[in-house]
Amino acid sequence: xxxxxxxxxxxVSPGQTASIPCSGDKLGDEYVSxxxxxxxxxxxxxxxxxxxxxxxxxxxxxxxxxxNTATLSISGxxxxxxxxxxxxxxxxxxxxxxxGTKLTVL
Amino acid sequence: xxxxxxxxxxxxxxxxKVSCKxxxxxxxxxxxxxxxxxxxxxLEWMGWINAGNGNTQYSQKFQGRVTFTRxxxxxxxxxxxxxxxxxxxxxxYCARESAxxxxxxxxxxxxxxxxxxxx
Numbered sequence: 001x002x003x004x005x006x007x008x009x010x011x012v013s014p015g016q017t018a019s020i021p022c023s024g025d026k027l028g029d030e031y032v033s034x035x036x037x038x039x040x041x042x043x044x045x046x047x048x049x050x051x052x053x054x055x056x057x058x059x060x061x062x063x064x065x066x067x068n069t070a071t072l073s074i075s076g077x078x079x080x081x082x083x084x085x086x087x088x089x090x091x092x093x094x095x096x097x098x099x100g101t102k103l104t105v106l
Numbered sequence: 107x108x109x110x111x112x113x114x115x116x117x118x119x120x121x122x123k124v125s126c127k128x129x130x131x132x133x134x135x136x137x138x139x140x141x142x143x144x145x146x147x148x149l150e151w152m153g154w155i156n157a158g159n160g161n162t163q164y165s166q167k168f169q170g171r172v173t174f175t176r177x178x179x180x181x182x183x184x185x186x187x188x189x190x191x192x193x194x195x196x197x198x199y200c201a202r203e204s205a206x207x208x209x210x211x212x213x214x215x216x217x218x219x220x221x222x223x224x225x
Contacts, residue, residue, distance in 0.1 A: 033211035035149070042199060042215035043141075043149065049209050086149050090208055093163050095139065095151035 022087030032070040108216035126200030133181040
């Protein structure tokens with residue numbers, strides 16, 4: 001297996017774009033999903049297969065990947081987007097989560 | 107939806123069983139994952155069970171100490187964790203793998219079960 005790395009925290013001003021990176025040596029070969037977890041709540045998938053949005057997820061959430069780094073972007077960030085965000089990939093038959101990034105909307 | 111059993115307080119060395127009941131979907135056509143989250147920490151994957159055929163895959167970290175089972179008539183999967191340690195204190199989640207497969211993420215999560223290991 002391998003590890004994926006996220007910055008512990010990212011800050012953004014309301015209305016601006018937040019970018020949260022996730023890097024790992026083998027991420028270039030894997031699909032990445034992203035989860036949002038608000039305080040006291042269960043996680044919720046916001047991006048799968050690197051850049052696809054499940055139904056019901058606002059268009060301001062987008063995902064991309066370049067080489068071994070995946071990025072979750074939130075455009076027009078709102079206060080309700082303040083949460084922890086986790087990237088997730090598969091390493092063979094096991095699931096790997098990143099360490100999580102706390103997004104603060106200042 | 108996924109509904110999990112209630113909070114537990116356990117002594118070190120004891121065993122734990124958390125159940126997860128599915129509602130509103132064809133339970134046996136899905137894989138269910140178990141994920142835990144220690145206080146202030148990241149999500150930690152424990153493994154998955156195919157609710158249809160009972161096949162399992164465990165994280166190497168928990169191999170030998172955890173068992174996933176299913177009760178298909180009851181639309182329920184369970185997680186048994188043995189020889190509990192203080193560091194097993196966490197919220198335990200079950201999560202459904204999307205019908206689109208593993209690369210579509212976990213699209214339904216239980217509400218979480220808080221487990222405290224304390225002497």
